[in-house]
Amino acid sequence: MRNEATKDSAKELIALSNPVATYLRFFWAGLVKHGQTGGIVPSQRFLIAKMIAPIPETYRGQVVELGAGNGALTLRLAARCPEARILACEINPTLARDHRCNLARAGFNGRVELFAGSAADLLSEMGQKQKLDFVISGIPLANLGREKALALLDAIRRVLGAGGMYIQFQHSLLDRRKIRTRFPDLRTVPAFLNFPPAVVYYAQR
Template sequence: MSLLAERAEFMLRFLEEPAKIGSITPSSLFLTRKMLAGLPWERMETIVELGAGTGVFTKYMVEHKPEFCQALIIEQNYEMREKLRRRYPGFYYGAKAEDVSVLLQYFALPKADCVISGLPFAAFSRAQQHQVLLAVSQSLQPDGRFVAFQYSLQLKSVLKKYFREVKVAFMPLNFPPAFIYYCKK
C-alpha cells in the first residue's frame, strides 16, 4: 500500500470513528523509530501491538524482530485488522486491547516481552484506561516493557500505578507532536 493510500485510509477510518482511531494520520517514521529503535529486539520471544491501525509499527516489528519471535496484533477496526492479517499472515490477531492477556492464553503464547501501543488513551474513560492497562500489565513478563505514544502527558500518573518505571520522551517530528512513554513492569 502506498503512503498516500495508507494516509487516505487512516483519515477515512478517523472520520468514521474519531474516538476509536484517535488521529487523522498514521504515526510518522520519526515517531516509529524513536519509539522502537531502542528495544532489545534480539531477546524478544513474544511481542504485542495494540491499536495497529494501518501497520506502521507492525512493519517495523517485521523488519527488526528475530525469526522465532511471535506477534499478537490487536486492532479493533475490522477492515484494518483484515488488511494486516493478509499482509502479515504469520501473526496472531485480536480485536480488543482489554482482552490481550486472554488472547495470549488462547493462542498458547507466553507472556509478552514487550507491548507496543498506538491506542488513543485520551479518548478512553478512566475505567477503560485502567481496564486496558491492567490487561497489559497482566500480559507482560516480569521485566516486560510497555511503550506507548500519546499527544499529551495526562497518562503519566495512570501509568505509574501499573509500572515501576515510567520515562517520557518528546517527538516533535510527528503530526501532531507526540509524547512517548517507556514503561517497565
C-alpha cells in the same frame, strides 16, 4: 489466533492493498471514529523508531502490539527484528483488513499475526499463560475513559513478565498519571518529529 480473514489467500489480500487507498481509509477512520482512532494519519518513522528502539534486533520472543492501525509500526518492527514473532491487534475491521493486506504485501505473513478485535479481548485470551518482554501500544488511552484505561493497563501488566516493558505513544500527557499508578517505573520521551507530535512512555514492570 484464528479469524475469518486468515482464510483469504495472500494473493487476494495483496490485490486489495493499494497504499494510497489504505492511507485514505486510515484518514477516514480518523475523521469518523476519531475517539477510537486517536489520529488522522499513521505514525511516521521518527516516532516509530523511538517506539521500537528498546527491542533488540536479535530478539526472538513474542511482541504484542495493541492498536496496530494499518501496520505502520508493525512492518518496521518486523523488519528490525527478523527473528521476533509479532501478535498485533486492531479493533477497526477496515484497518485490520488493510493491516493484513500490508503484511501479505511485505511477505511477513506467518511470523506476524493480526488479531482483529479489542485489546481487552486479546489480553484476556492470553490470560496468565504468557509472560511477555514487550507490549507496544498506540491505543488512544485518553479516549477510553478512566475505568477502561486503568483496566487495560492492569491487563497489560498481567501479561508482562518481571522486568518486561510496556511502550505506549500518545499525543498528550493526559494519561501520564494513570500509567504511573500501574507502572511507577515510567520514563517519558518526546517525539516532536511526528504529525501530530507525540510522547513515548517507557514503562517497566
